[in-house]
Amino acid sequence: MCADIDYKAQSHYVCRLHQLFGNAGMRHLDLACGTGPHIRHLIDFGYQSSGLDLNQPMLELAKVRCPEAEFILHNMCDFTVEQPLDLITCFLYSIHYSDGIANLKKCIAAAHAALAPGGMFCFNSVNRNKIDNRSFVRHSAKHEESEFVFSSGWKYSGEGEKQFLTLSIEKHSEQDKQLWNDEHPMVAVNYEELTALLEPYFEVHIFEHDYEKIIPWDNHSGNAFFACVKRDTTI
Incomplete structure (x- = not known):
């Protein structure tokens, strides 16, 4: 089903964004990680990666693919971590698995709480209005x-x-x-609503859904990539 997905290109794209906007740390968590294809590439790029998912059979496959990584069976809307992270990712529109706006808010708050100062939360999203x-x-x-x-x-x-x-x-x-x-x-959300949910916690950068080029969102595309840098303010 995912045969046409270029996991390496997507992972490298996030690495480039993290180099541009992040805090230079290398502790990473992938939300809704599935069988761990993005984690495999991010480990190969030098990150200390871990994964979180609600599907235990997928996590078992992820452990085989990425024996160096730690994996957590948990809901991404209320997770916590023992040590602050530098990068949190959520690929393949999985941010929308937050069932309802209330749970999406919880996911954003959990990501903010889990990040070190200057850490980044990166994900792609579809605009319901488009x-x-x-x-x-x-x-x-x-x-x-x-x-x-x-x-x-x-x-x-x-x-x-x-x-x-x-x-x-x-x-x-x-x-x-x-x-x-x-x-x-x-969960269905437009980008004005999503940005409003994120901005109390993050400095929000929105880019075109193009993994080959880092291009600012044109305000018209229905798919975009969000790169969110943790604000220093206490929420």
Whole structure:
């Protein structure tokens, strides 16, 4: 399903942002880390990385991929850490798994509390006001003599704080064809609201969703990358 994702490019992009805006520390936590592909690259780039996720089977795979890292089975909306971190990441729009604005606020507050002075919280997000319910992305991949076709798209009703990520997976083999459909409820927020939630805690920088170039957000794109530097003020 993630065969078309360039995890190395995404990880390197965050490293570049951290070099530009961060505190030069190397303690890192990846929220909603899944099986740890971003952690693998950030360790290779020199970070002391750890991961947090709610899915134990995924964390077991992450431990195999990244034996140097520590992994925590926990909710990203109320986590704490023993030592201050320098970089917290949340890739693949996983920030939206905070179910509702109240939980999103808790996630932002938890990230702020976990960071050392000058630490950074980095994540990508989709703007609910820019969602086109007719739009979807589609790609295919081959695995064990079968071809898989994946489709995904965002859906938003136009009101409220809930949007949906819809997924479709087709498996084609010589023997049969199988189809799975799924729908994930996720928090819906526009960028004005999201920035207002972040600014009491962070200096907020918003960039175009382009992992090859660091370009300021054009105020029109529906996808963007947020690089948030911890403020010194006590919340």
